[in-house]
Amino acid sequence: xxxxxxxxxxxxxxxxxxxxxxxxxxxxxxxxxxxxxxxxxxxxxxxxxxxxxxxxxxxxxxxxxxxxxxxxxxxxxxxxxxxxxxxxxxxxxxxxxxxxxxxxxxxxxxxxxxxxxxxxxxxxxxxxxxxxxxxxxxxxxxxxxxxxxxxxxxxxxxxxxxxxxxxxxxxxxxxxxxxxxxxxxxxxx
Amino acid sequence: xxxxxxxxxxxxxxxxxxxxxxxxxxxxxxxxxxxxxxxxxxxxxxxxxxxxxxxxxxxxxxxxxxxxxxxxxxxxxxxxxxxxxxxxxxxxxxxxxxxxxxxxxxxxxxxxxxxxxxxxxxxxxxxxxxxxxxxxxxxxxxxxxxxxxxxxxxxxxxxxxxxxxxxxxxxxxxxxxxxxxxxxxxxxxxxxxxxxxxxxxxxxxxxxxxxxxxxxxxxxxxxxxxxxxxxxxxxxxxxxxxxx
Numbered sequence: 001x002x003x004x005x006x007x008x009x010x011x012x013x014x015x016x017x018x019x020x021x022x023x024x025x026x027x028x029x030x031x032x033x034x035x036x037x038x039x040x041x042x043x044x045x046x047x048x049x050x051x052x053x054x055x056x057x058x059x060x061x062x063x064x065x066x067x068x069x070x071x072x073x074x075x076x077x078x079x080x081x082x083x084x085x086x087x088x089x090x091x092x093x094x095x096x097x098x099x100x101x102x103x104x105x106x107x108x109x110x111x112x113x114x115x116x117x118x119x120x121x122x123x124x125x126x127x128x129x130x131x132x133x134x135x136x137x138x139x140x141x142x143x144x145x146x147x148x149x150x151x152x153x154x155x156x157x158x159x160x161x162x163x164x165x166x167x168x169x170x171x172x173x174x175x176x177x178x179x180x181x182x183x184x185x186x187x188x189x
Numbered sequence: 190x191x192x193x194x195x196x197x198x199x200x201x202x203x204x205x206x207x208x209x210x211x212x213x214x215x216x217x218x219x220x221x222x223x224x225x226x227x228x229x230x231x232x233x234x235x236x237x238x239x240x241x242x243x244x245x246x247x248x249x250x251x252x253x254x255x256x257x258x259x260x261x262x263x264x265x266x267x268x269x270x271x272x273x274x275x276x277x278x279x280x281x282x283x284x285x286x287x288x289x290x291x292x293x294x295x296x297x298x299x300x301x302x303x304x305x306x307x308x309x310x311x312x313x314x315x316x317x318x319x320x321x322x323x324x325x326x327x328x329x330x331x332x333x334x335x336x337x338x339x340x341x342x343x344x345x346x347x348x349x350x351x352x353x354x355x356x357x358x359x360x361x362x363x364x365x366x367x368x369x370x371x372x373x374x375x376x377x378x379x380x381x382x383x384x385x386x387x388x389x390x391x392x393x394x395x396x397x398x399x400x401x402x403x404x405x406x407x408x409x410x411x412x413x414x415x416x417x418x419x420x421x422x423x424x425x426x427x428x429x430x431x432x433x
Contacts, residue, residue: 007385010330011378018338026363
Protein backbone atom coordinates (compact mmCIF):
# COMPACT_ATOMS: atom_id res chain seq x y z
CA UNK A 1 0.00 0.00 0.00
CA UNK A 2 1.47 3.38 -0.99
CA UNK A 3 1.95 6.03 1.72
CA UNK A 4 -0.41 8.36 -0.21
CA UNK A 5 -3.25 5.80 -0.12
CA UNK A 6 -2.42 4.92 3.47
CA UNK A 7 -2.73 8.62 4.39
CA UNK A 8 -5.98 8.99 2.43
CA UNK A 9 -7.76 5.99 4.01
CA UNK A 10 -8.21 7.39 7.57
CA UNK A 11 -9.22 10.80 6.21
CA UNK A 12 -11.76 9.38 3.76
CA UNK A 13 -13.27 6.96 6.26
CA UNK A 14 -13.50 9.77 8.82
CA UNK A 15 -15.26 11.91 6.16
CA UNK A 16 -17.80 9.10 5.67
CA UNK A 17 -18.41 8.78 9.42
CA UNK A 18 -18.39 12.47 10.42
CA UNK A 19 -20.31 13.98 7.49
CA UNK A 20 -23.03 11.40 8.01
CA UNK A 21 -23.33 12.72 11.58
CA UNK A 22 -23.37 16.41 10.49
CA UNK A 23 -26.19 15.71 8.03
CA UNK A 24 -28.11 13.79 10.69
CA UNK A 25 -27.77 16.81 13.03
CA UNK A 26 -29.29 19.02 10.31
CA UNK A 27 -32.23 16.55 10.18
CA UNK A 28 -32.04 16.20 6.39
CA UNK A 29 -33.74 13.26 4.64
CA UNK A 30 -30.38 12.08 3.22
CA UNK A 31 -27.22 10.41 4.64
CA UNK A 32 -24.21 11.65 2.61
CA UNK A 33 -22.18 8.96 4.39
CA UNK A 34 -20.44 7.79 1.21
CA UNK A 35 -18.70 11.04 0.19
CA UNK A 36 -15.30 9.69 1.27
CA UNK A 37 -15.75 6.52 -0.79
CA UNK A 38 -16.73 8.52 -3.89
CA UNK A 39 -13.90 10.98 -3.40
CA UNK A 40 -11.18 8.34 -3.06
CA UNK A 41 -12.55 6.37 -6.04
CA UNK A 42 -12.00 9.53 -8.09
CA UNK A 43 -8.68 10.54 -6.51
CA UNK A 44 -6.95 7.17 -6.11
CA UNK A 45 -8.94 4.88 -8.42
CA UNK A 46 -11.27 1.93 -7.96
CA UNK A 47 -9.07 -0.18 -5.64
CA UNK A 48 -8.78 2.75 -3.20
CA UNK A 49 -12.55 3.30 -3.27
CA UNK A 50 -13.29 -0.38 -2.64
CA UNK A 51 -10.89 -0.38 0.30
CA UNK A 52 -12.38 2.80 1.81
CA UNK A 53 -15.92 1.45 1.36
CA UNK A 54 -15.05 -1.80 3.12
CA UNK A 55 -13.14 -0.15 6.00
CA UNK A 56 -15.93 2.44 6.46
CA UNK A 57 -18.63 -0.17 6.62
CA UNK A 58 -16.65 -2.38 9.02
CA UNK A 59 -15.92 0.57 11.33
CA UNK A 60 -19.50 1.88 11.13
CA UNK A 61 -20.64 -1.64 11.99
CA UNK A 62 -18.22 -1.81 14.91
CA UNK A 63 -19.46 1.51 16.31
CA UNK A 64 -23.15 0.98 15.55
CA UNK A 65 -23.76 -2.79 15.68
CA UNK A 66 -22.45 -5.46 13.30
CA UNK A 67 -25.82 -5.85 11.60
CA UNK A 68 -25.20 -3.17 8.95
CA UNK A 69 -22.24 -5.09 7.55
CA UNK A 70 -24.65 -6.66 5.02
CA UNK A 71 -24.83 -3.28 3.24
CA UNK A 72 -21.10 -3.37 2.33
CA UNK A 73 -21.87 -4.21 -1.35
CA UNK A 74 -23.57 -0.78 -1.62
CA UNK A 75 -20.21 0.87 -0.80
CA UNK A 76 -18.53 -1.27 -3.48
CA UNK A 77 -21.17 -0.29 -6.06
CA UNK A 78 -20.65 3.40 -5.24
CA UNK A 79 -16.86 2.99 -5.62
CA UNK A 80 -17.29 1.30 -9.02
CA UNK A 81 -19.77 3.89 -10.35
CA UNK A 82 -17.74 6.86 -9.08
CA UNK A 83 -14.57 5.46 -10.70
CA UNK A 84 -16.39 4.85 -14.01
CA UNK A 85 -17.90 8.36 -13.87
CA UNK A 86 -14.42 9.80 -13.25
CA UNK A 87 -12.92 7.93 -16.24
CA UNK A 88 -15.69 9.31 -18.46
CA UNK A 89 -15.35 12.90 -17.27
CA UNK A 90 -18.58 12.62 -15.31
CA UNK A 91 -17.63 15.37 -12.83
CA UNK A 92 -16.90 18.06 -15.45
CA UNK A 93 -20.22 19.88 -14.95
CA UNK A 94 -23.06 19.89 -12.41
CA UNK A 95 -25.53 18.49 -14.93
CA UNK A 96 -23.33 15.51 -15.90
CA UNK A 97 -22.58 14.84 -12.23
CA UNK A 98 -26.29 14.86 -11.36
CA UNK A 99 -27.05 12.33 -14.13
CA UNK A 100 -24.36 9.98 -12.78
CA UNK A 101 -25.75 10.54 -9.28
CA UNK A 102 -29.26 9.50 -10.35
CA UNK A 103 -27.85 6.37 -12.06
CA UNK A 104 -25.90 5.49 -8.92
CA UNK A 105 -29.02 6.11 -6.79
CA UNK A 106 -31.15 3.75 -8.88
CA UNK A 107 -28.55 0.94 -8.82
CA UNK A 108 -27.84 1.36 -5.09
CA UNK A 109 -31.54 1.77 -4.21
CA UNK A 110 -32.49 -1.51 -5.91
CA UNK A 111 -29.57 -3.39 -4.32
CA UNK A 112 -30.29 -1.85 -0.94
CA UNK A 113 -33.97 -2.83 -1.20
CA UNK A 114 -32.98 -6.42 -1.99
CA UNK A 115 -30.60 -6.62 1.01
CA UNK A 116 -33.09 -4.89 3.29
CA UNK A 117 -35.89 -7.30 2.33
CA UNK A 118 -33.84 -10.52 2.14
CA UNK A 119 -31.71 -10.01 5.28
CA UNK A 120 -33.74 -7.69 7.54
CA UNK A 121 -37.31 -8.37 6.32
CA UNK A 122 -37.68 -4.66 5.49
CA UNK A 123 -36.65 -3.19 8.85
CA UNK A 124 -33.13 -1.79 8.69
CA UNK A 125 -32.04 1.87 8.86
CA UNK A 126 -34.72 3.80 10.79
CA UNK A 127 -35.34 6.63 8.26
CA UNK A 128 -35.94 4.35 5.27
CA UNK A 129 -37.95 1.93 7.40
CA UNK A 130 -40.22 4.77 8.57
CA UNK A 131 -40.96 5.63 4.90
CA UNK A 132 -41.51 1.94 4.08
CA UNK A 133 -43.88 1.58 7.07
CA UNK A 134 -45.87 4.60 5.87
CA UNK A 135 -46.15 3.10 2.37
CA UNK A 136 -47.14 -0.26 3.85
CA UNK A 137 -49.93 1.42 5.84
CA UNK A 138 -51.16 2.91 2.53
CA UNK A 139 -51.68 -0.64 1.22
CA UNK A 140 -48.44 -1.45 -0.66
CA UNK A 141 -47.04 -4.97 -0.28
CA UNK A 142 -43.88 -5.32 1.86
CA UNK A 143 -41.46 -5.85 -1.10
CA UNK A 144 -43.02 -2.91 -3.01
CA UNK A 145 -42.92 -0.59 0.05
CA UNK A 146 -39.26 -1.45 0.77
CA UNK A 147 -38.26 -0.97 -2.89
CA UNK A 148 -40.03 2.39 -3.29
CA UNK A 149 -38.65 3.70 0.02
CA UNK A 150 -35.07 2.60 -0.79
CA UNK A 151 -35.21 3.97 -4.34
CA UNK A 152 -36.60 7.35 -3.28
CA UNK A 153 -34.04 7.92 -0.51
CA UNK A 154 -31.06 6.53 -2.45
CA UNK A 155 -31.72 8.53 -5.63
CA UNK A 156 -31.95 11.75 -3.60
CA UNK A 157 -28.94 10.87 -1.44
CA UNK A 158 -26.58 9.75 -4.22
CA UNK A 159 -27.52 12.63 -6.54
CA UNK A 160 -26.73 15.20 -3.83
CA UNK A 161 -23.54 13.31 -2.90
CA UNK A 162 -22.31 13.18 -6.51
CA UNK A 163 -23.08 16.91 -6.98
CA UNK A 164 -21.09 17.74 -3.81
CA UNK A 165 -18.13 15.61 -4.90
CA UNK A 166 -18.22 17.32 -8.33
CA UNK A 167 -18.25 20.79 -6.70
CA UNK A 168 -15.37 19.76 -4.49
CA UNK A 169 -13.25 18.32 -7.30
CA UNK A 170 -13.76 21.42 -9.45
CA UNK A 171 -12.71 23.64 -6.54
CA UNK A 172 -9.59 21.62 -5.62
CA UNK A 173 -6.32 23.61 -5.81
CA UNK A 174 -4.21 22.68 -8.85
CA UNK A 175 -1.39 21.65 -6.46
CA UNK A 176 -3.55 18.81 -5.07
CA UNK A 177 -5.37 17.97 -8.31
CA UNK A 178 -2.02 17.64 -10.12
CA UNK A 179 -1.15 14.64 -7.91
CA UNK A 180 -4.27 12.71 -8.91
CA UNK A 181 -4.45 12.20 -12.73
CA UNK A 182 -7.86 10.47 -12.62
CA UNK A 183 -9.36 13.37 -10.64
CA UNK A 184 -8.00 15.84 -13.19
CA UNK A 185 -9.53 13.74 -15.98
CA UNK A 186 -12.86 13.53 -14.16
CA UNK A 187 -13.28 17.33 -14.24
CA UNK A 188 -11.95 17.61 -17.79
CA UNK A 189 -8.56 19.22 -17.01
CA UNK B 190 -11.00 -0.37 39.50
CA UNK B 191 -10.11 -1.41 35.94
CA UNK B 192 -12.68 -3.78 34.47
CA UNK B 193 -11.90 -7.26 33.17
CA UNK B 194 -13.02 -6.33 29.65
CA UNK B 195 -10.51 -3.45 29.56
CA UNK B 196 -7.55 -5.40 30.94
CA UNK B 197 -8.14 -8.47 28.75
CA UNK B 198 -6.08 -8.84 25.57
CA UNK B 199 -7.81 -6.89 22.74
CA UNK B 200 -8.01 -10.04 20.60
CA UNK B 201 -9.89 -11.81 23.41
CA UNK B 202 -12.70 -9.24 23.65
CA UNK B 203 -12.91 -9.14 19.83
CA UNK B 204 -13.07 -12.94 19.57
CA UNK B 205 -15.79 -13.16 22.23
CA UNK B 206 -17.87 -10.46 20.47
CA UNK B 207 -17.49 -12.25 17.11
CA UNK B 208 -18.38 -15.60 18.70
CA UNK B 209 -21.57 -14.11 20.21
CA UNK B 210 -22.44 -12.66 16.78
CA UNK B 211 -21.95 -16.06 15.12
CA UNK B 212 -24.00 -17.76 17.85
CA UNK B 213 -26.84 -15.26 17.31
CA UNK B 214 -27.04 -16.47 13.71
CA UNK B 215 -26.65 -20.19 14.53
CA UNK B 216 -28.93 -20.73 17.55
CA UNK B 217 -32.68 -21.18 16.92
CA UNK B 218 -34.76 -18.00 17.29
CA UNK B 219 -36.56 -16.60 19.15
CA UNK B 220 -36.04 -18.85 22.23
CA UNK B 221 -32.30 -19.39 21.67
CA UNK B 222 -31.57 -15.78 20.70
CA UNK B 223 -33.51 -14.38 23.70
CA UNK B 224 -31.45 -16.57 26.07
CA UNK B 225 -28.26 -15.56 24.21
CA UNK B 226 -29.19 -11.86 24.50
CA UNK B 227 -29.62 -12.30 28.26
CA UNK B 228 -26.22 -14.05 28.49
CA UNK B 229 -24.53 -11.27 26.46
CA UNK B 230 -26.03 -8.59 28.72
CA UNK B 231 -24.90 -10.49 31.82
CA UNK B 232 -21.35 -11.06 30.53
CA UNK B 233 -21.08 -7.38 29.47
CA UNK B 234 -22.26 -6.09 32.85
CA UNK B 235 -20.08 -8.50 34.88
CA UNK B 236 -16.92 -7.71 32.89
CA UNK B 237 -17.39 -3.93 32.99
CA UNK B 238 -18.77 -3.41 29.47
CA UNK B 239 -22.28 -2.56 30.71
CA UNK B 240 -22.29 0.71 28.76
CA UNK B 241 -22.60 -1.44 25.62
CA UNK B 242 -25.88 -2.89 26.93
CA UNK B 243 -27.36 0.62 27.31
CA UNK B 244 -26.03 1.73 23.90
CA UNK B 245 -27.46 -1.48 22.43
CA UNK B 246 -30.89 -0.70 23.84
CA UNK B 247 -30.74 2.81 22.32
CA UNK B 248 -29.99 1.28 18.89
CA UNK B 249 -32.43 -1.64 18.97
CA UNK B 250 -35.44 -0.06 20.71
CA UNK B 251 -36.54 1.88 17.56
CA UNK B 252 -35.95 -1.28 15.48
CA UNK B 253 -38.12 -3.36 17.85
CA UNK B 254 -40.89 -0.75 17.52
CA UNK B 255 -40.62 -0.67 13.70
CA UNK B 256 -40.48 -4.50 13.48
CA UNK B 257 -43.63 -4.76 15.59
CA UNK B 258 -45.39 -2.05 13.54
CA UNK B 259 -44.27 -3.35 10.12
CA UNK B 260 -44.86 -7.08 10.72
CA UNK B 261 -47.12 -7.34 13.77
CA UNK B 262 -49.59 -4.51 13.13
CA UNK B 263 -49.38 -4.20 9.32
CA UNK B 264 -48.51 -7.87 8.63
CA UNK B 265 -50.57 -10.38 6.62
CA UNK B 266 -53.24 -12.79 7.87
CA UNK B 267 -54.01 -14.96 9.79
CA UNK B 268 -54.78 -12.33 12.39
CA UNK B 269 -55.33 -12.82 16.08
CA UNK B 270 -56.99 -10.49 18.63
CA UNK B 271 -54.62 -8.00 20.28
CA UNK B 272 -54.80 -7.65 24.11
CA UNK B 273 -55.74 -3.94 23.75
CA UNK B 274 -58.39 -4.48 21.03
CA UNK B 275 -58.01 -4.75 17.25
CA UNK B 276 -55.96 -7.52 15.64
CA UNK B 277 -52.33 -8.50 15.07
CA UNK B 278 -50.69 -10.68 12.44
CA UNK B 279 -49.79 -13.99 14.13
CA UNK B 280 -46.92 -14.77 11.71
CA UNK B 281 -45.83 -11.12 11.79
CA UNK B 282 -45.46 -11.04 15.58
CA UNK B 283 -43.43 -14.28 15.44
CA UNK B 284 -41.19 -12.84 12.69
CA UNK B 285 -40.71 -9.60 14.67
CA UNK B 286 -39.65 -11.65 17.72
CA UNK B 287 -37.15 -13.67 15.65
CA UNK B 288 -35.60 -10.60 13.98
CA UNK B 289 -35.77 -8.41 17.09
CA UNK B 290 -34.02 -10.87 19.42
CA UNK B 291 -31.34 -11.71 16.84
CA UNK B 292 -30.60 -8.01 16.15
CA UNK B 293 -30.51 -7.26 19.88
CA UNK B 294 -27.94 -10.00 20.52
CA UNK B 295 -25.68 -8.93 17.62
CA UNK B 296 -25.89 -5.18 18.32
CA UNK B 297 -25.27 -5.58 22.06
CA UNK B 298 -22.28 -7.89 21.53
CA UNK B 299 -20.66 -5.47 19.08
CA UNK B 300 -21.37 -2.33 21.12
CA UNK B 301 -20.13 -3.92 24.35
CA UNK B 302 -16.88 -4.68 22.50
CA UNK B 303 -16.74 -1.14 21.00
CA UNK B 304 -17.30 0.44 24.44
CA UNK B 305 -14.06 -1.11 25.81
CA UNK B 306 -12.04 -1.04 22.58
CA UNK B 307 -8.74 0.81 22.96
CA UNK B 308 -7.22 1.49 19.49
CA UNK B 309 -3.67 1.95 20.81
CA UNK B 310 -3.68 -1.34 22.78
CA UNK B 311 -5.10 -3.04 19.69
CA UNK B 312 -2.27 -1.64 17.54
CA UNK B 313 0.39 -2.78 20.03
CA UNK B 314 -1.21 -6.25 20.13
CA UNK B 315 -1.39 -6.42 16.32
CA UNK B 316 2.29 -5.47 15.98
CA UNK B 317 3.29 -8.02 18.64
CA UNK B 318 1.37 -10.73 16.74
CA UNK B 319 3.17 -9.79 13.49
CA UNK B 320 0.04 -8.46 11.77
CA UNK B 321 0.62 -6.22 8.76
CA UNK B 322 1.50 -2.80 10.15
CA UNK B 323 -0.52 -0.89 7.53
CA UNK B 324 -3.74 -2.72 8.51
CA UNK B 325 -3.22 -1.97 12.22
CA UNK B 326 -2.35 1.65 11.34
CA UNK B 327 -5.57 2.05 9.31
CA UNK B 328 -7.78 1.07 12.29
CA UNK B 329 -6.02 3.37 14.75
CA UNK B 330 -5.47 6.33 12.41
CA UNK B 331 -9.11 6.21 11.25
CA UNK B 332 -10.51 6.37 14.78
CA UNK B 333 -8.11 9.24 15.57
CA UNK B 334 -9.01 11.06 12.34
CA UNK B 335 -12.75 10.70 13.03
CA UNK B 336 -12.29 12.30 16.44
CA UNK B 337 -10.19 15.17 15.04
CA UNK B 338 -12.63 15.75 12.17
CA UNK B 339 -15.56 15.89 14.62
CA UNK B 340 -13.81 18.65 16.61
CA UNK B 341 -12.91 20.48 13.39
CA UNK B 342 -16.53 20.20 12.15
CA UNK B 343 -17.83 21.69 15.41
CA UNK B 344 -15.40 24.65 15.19
CA UNK B 345 -16.28 25.21 11.54
CA UNK B 346 -19.98 25.17 12.31
CA UNK B 347 -19.59 27.81 15.03
CA UNK B 348 -17.36 29.93 12.76
CA UNK B 349 -19.89 29.79 9.90
CA UNK B 350 -22.76 30.63 12.28
CA UNK B 351 -20.96 33.75 13.45
CA UNK B 352 -20.83 34.75 9.76
CA UNK B 353 -24.62 34.38 9.53
CA UNK B 354 -25.05 30.76 8.41
CA UNK B 355 -28.43 29.33 9.47
CA UNK B 356 -28.51 25.64 10.39
CA UNK B 357 -32.12 25.56 11.61
CA UNK B 358 -35.37 26.31 9.80
CA UNK B 359 -37.03 25.00 6.66
CA UNK B 360 -35.63 22.12 4.57
CA UNK B 361 -34.32 24.59 1.96
CA UNK B 362 -32.46 26.60 4.63
CA UNK B 363 -30.85 23.44 6.06
CA UNK B 364 -29.86 22.13 2.60
CA UNK B 365 -28.23 25.50 1.80
CA UNK B 366 -26.12 25.15 4.96
CA UNK B 367 -24.60 21.82 3.86
CA UNK B 368 -21.98 23.06 1.32
CA UNK B 369 -20.77 25.75 3.76
CA UNK B 370 -20.24 23.10 6.45
CA UNK B 371 -18.96 20.22 4.37
CA UNK B 372 -16.79 21.59 1.55
CA UNK B 373 -14.22 23.44 3.73
CA UNK B 374 -14.04 20.40 6.01
CA UNK B 375 -13.22 18.02 3.15
CA UNK B 376 -10.72 20.44 1.59
CA UNK B 377 -8.94 20.77 4.94
CA UNK B 378 -8.95 16.96 5.30
CA UNK B 379 -7.33 16.49 1.89
CA UNK B 380 -4.60 18.97 2.78
CA UNK B 381 -4.13 17.05 6.04
CA UNK B 382 -3.79 13.78 4.05
CA UNK B 383 -1.04 15.45 2.01
CA UNK B 384 0.87 16.26 5.22
CA UNK B 385 0.31 12.72 6.54
CA UNK B 386 1.80 11.26 3.34
CA UNK B 387 5.01 13.18 3.93
CA UNK B 388 5.07 12.14 7.61
CA UNK B 389 4.54 8.45 6.74
CA UNK B 390 7.24 8.50 4.06
CA UNK B 391 9.76 10.20 6.34
CA UNK B 392 9.09 7.65 9.12
CA UNK B 393 9.93 4.60 7.02
CA UNK B 394 6.39 3.42 6.25
CA UNK B 395 7.53 1.91 2.98
CA UNK B 396 10.19 -0.26 4.69
CA UNK B 397 9.08 -3.89 4.80
CA UNK B 398 9.63 -6.30 7.70
CA UNK B 399 8.42 -6.80 11.28
CA UNK B 400 8.06 -3.90 13.74
CA UNK B 401 8.73 -3.96 17.47
CA UNK B 402 5.83 -3.18 19.77
CA UNK B 403 6.71 -0.64 22.49
CA UNK B 404 4.25 -1.89 25.08
CA UNK B 405 2.32 -4.98 23.96
CA UNK B 406 -0.64 -6.01 26.18
CA UNK B 407 -0.04 -9.33 27.99
CA UNK B 408 -1.55 -12.36 26.27
CA UNK B 409 -2.17 -14.67 29.24
CA UNK B 410 -3.14 -18.35 29.33
CA UNK B 411 -6.62 -17.29 30.44
CA UNK B 412 -6.93 -15.05 27.37
CA UNK B 413 -5.96 -17.89 25.05
CA UNK B 414 -8.31 -20.30 26.85
CA UNK B 415 -11.21 -17.85 26.47
CA UNK B 416 -10.49 -17.40 22.75
CA UNK B 417 -10.35 -21.17 22.14
CA UNK B 418 -13.49 -21.64 24.26
CA UNK B 419 -15.35 -19.03 22.20
CA UNK B 420 -14.31 -20.69 18.95
CA UNK B 421 -15.25 -24.17 20.17
CA UNK B 422 -18.67 -23.00 21.40
CA UNK B 423 -19.47 -21.68 17.90
CA UNK B 424 -18.32 -24.95 16.28
CA UNK B 425 -20.34 -26.96 18.83
CA UNK B 426 -23.46 -24.86 18.18
CA UNK B 427 -23.08 -25.34 14.42
CA UNK B 428 -22.66 -29.13 14.78
CA UNK B 429 -25.67 -29.30 17.13
CA UNK B 430 -27.79 -27.23 14.72
CA UNK B 431 -26.85 -29.38 11.69
CA UNK B 432 -27.40 -32.63 13.62
CA UNK B 433 -30.87 -31.61 14.86
